[in-house]
Amino acid sequence: MFKLIGINEFKRLMSYMKPRMKSYLIGLFGQGIGNAIIYIILAFVLKDLVQAADEGNMSIIFQSLKLIGSTVLLLVIFLPIFFYYYKKAVRTTMVEIKKEVFDKIQKLPIEYFDKNHSGNIISRFNNDTLLAEKAFTEGLREIITTAVLGIGSAVIMFLMDWKITLALLGLGLLLSVINMRFAEPIRNLSDKIQTHNGLLTERFTDQLAGFFIVKMFKTENIVKKRFIKYNNEVTGLAIERVNKTAVLEGTNFFLSMIGFAGSLIIGTIMVIRGEIEFATLAAIVQLQLNISDAFLSVGRCFSTLQISLASAGRIFELLDMDEEAYRVKSELISDISPVIEFKDTVYSYNGIDNVLDKISLTISKGNTVAFVGPSGGGKSTLLKLILGFYTANEGAINLYGKSLYEYSFEEIRDSIAYVPQESYLFSDTIKENIRYGRYDATDEEIYNAAKSANVHDFIETLPNGYDTIVEEGGKNISGGQRQRIAIARAFLKNSPIILLDEATSALDTENEQKIKMALESLMKGKTVIVVAHRLSTIKNADKIFVIDGGRVVEEGNHNELIGREGMYCGLIHSQIK
Known part of the structure; x- marks a missing residue:
């Protein structure tokens, strides 16, 4: 046959x-x-x-x-x-x-x-x-x-x-x-x-x-x-x-x-x-x-x-490939504390080596929390688990007192504004790139978000202002300005949780100070999670988690950790040198 x-x-x-x-x-x-x-x-x-x-x-x-x-x-x-x-x-x-x-x-x-x-x-x-x-x-x-x-x-x-x-x-x-x-x-x-x-x-x-x-x-x-x-x-x-x-x-x-x-x-x-x-x-x-x-x-x-x-x-x-698992919407109550909890959470990218190894930590409502530690320790992976990009292999992740997996992806991502280390700008106008934060935003709201991110004055100097077309990958805009446009996008979203993954890494000292001032005024009452290698940016954090080998090895505020003379203190001294 x-x-x-x-x-x-x-x-x-x-x-x-x-x-x-x-x-x-x-x-x-x-x-x-x-x-x-x-x-x-x-x-x-x-x-x-x-x-x-x-x-x-x-x-x-x-x-x-x-x-x-x-x-x-x-x-x-x-x-x-x-x-x-x-x-x-x-x-x-x-x-x-x-x-x-x-x-x-x-x-x-x-x-x-x-x-x-x-x-x-x-x-x-x-x-x-x-x-x-x-x-x-x-x-x-x-x-x-x-x-x-x-x-x-x-x-x-x-x-x-x-x-x-x-x-x-x-x-x-x-x-x-x-x-x-x-x-x-x-x-x-x-x-x-x-x-x-x-x-x-x-x-x-x-x-x-x-x-x-x-x-x-x-x-x-x-x-x-x-x-x-x-x-x-x-x-x-x-x-x-x-x-x-x-x-x-x-x-x-x-x-x-x-x-x-x-x-x-x-x-x-x-x-x-x-x-x-x-x-x-x-x-x-x-x-x-x-x-x-x-x-x-x-x-x-x-x-x-x-x-x-x-x-x-x-x-x-x-x-025929598997899609992100569909989840039925659950009522998300954003006034519950703690906001985020990791309980003995394990995650591996390849199913063999654990990037996160039974990690446990708690993030309270309205706190600014920082994840620091050596590269490859699992800091950015924690953010991606919070966003629902990956599913933990073991343990639990709670959001507002309920399992993260009881919420739909739409609910999770509506409640979070995320600025990655390298933000992508689309080949569109600057205005529309900021509007990705909230697509029903008015022009006035976009301008206010840009002012908060200290990028409004720069945009106004461009020949077409907010209608300037961003070239592929943002080649016609400096790295610092690209990052500030992306931060304006996150401000426009106005979510109760803000994740910053090395968000100020592309900024010079002057621009970094401007962003820090904007963050201090705009993030009051919000829960902020910062991943940072430049430890000078997180000295004022309510709590700092030092993560190494997929575990929390130290936690406390800046002064407490300096006093312990542990890994955090060593990282501070190595950057000063």
Whole structure:
């Protein structure tokens, strides 16, 4: 038994077309029949022309001209209509697929982005959707045209002479078996090519993102060699697929030519014996050419379809990935203290090494708390657990007296404003970048948030002020100004909990002092958690947790910890030196 390679991907891909199936099929079959019918009509025209020449009958010629003229006229009228129906259905369907892929990416957990390169995600969204679309267009359209041309010609040949037609049907069956044999290896190669194309896109996006590093360290040749390596791998797989396709098409060509030559010889013998007329033989030859062309197209159709289904498979793989777990909304009461509790919490990124190892700590309402300690100790991981980006492996995390996991992600993130170490600015106006903090904010609220972050005066000096377009990655704005715009975004959100992960690290001393003054006035009554390496920024914190090896090794305020002469004291002295 032969496996129907890609049948599951094909069914699922076609399910997206279901709401527009009627329009799509009208357009698809209309185009397929229209493209094939002209070649079938040519067989009758050729028969009439040969008969007219043999009998010297001009009326037969006029009859042929009427036939082909009326056919062309009908095609000119209806083919554009069929094309419109078909193309509109395809474009609308692809818009829905791309929207679903985009929505899915929005719902994927942070772990997915930690483990998958952005280039691979971009490749699935762009390259794979483009190739999957060809299943609706090139793949199925060629199959319909080929089927109409081949079957239509075979039926008419059968009516003219059933003996030749039966022989050709046997040949067609053999060709079908051969093409099915080639389907699986072509599909496997297509899967590998799309996977390697994703890796190639990863290398290219790395080159773009790290362009200045590459230039600075003069590593163009190294980067180029890596790119060439992946490019050559893709090329090698593509050539291997071309080789298999070439063998398939060559086999189809050889067998179809045998069929053509055989029908021509048999037909000639039948004319000599008087079993059929010469004009009928001319029509049979034209129909046989149609069938041969259909056989030649079979391999190409199979190859094109398998390439498209391989890309569809990668899209469906993404769509089937686990999303962030849905949680039912629970009533969040923000006046309960303590605000956040970690109880014997364990977390590991790889399931082997614990980043957090039975850590316990309590954060009271309205306090400013700092996490300090050596790099890799788990400080930023604590913030990401609070935000619900990751789920603890063991222990408990409580928010306002209830398990963090009893709240929906929407509730958790509505109650928290987060400023990471490297904030991202979108390619949009400065005003809209700040508005990401709260999208229903008025312009006046945006201006006030910018003033609070001490970035308003800078924005006003720009030629277009708040309407200045931020270039990709904020390249036209200094690092300090980018961070202050991001802090303004957090101020605009006005959440009861504020998380600052090295939020002042990109600021010079003058800007840092301005931000500290703004923080002191705007964060009164809020619960603030600060991750800081520059310990001078957290001296006034209500409580400082010193975290090392995933555990709290010291806690207290600045003066208490200095007096203990422990790790915190050592960190202070090392920075003073």
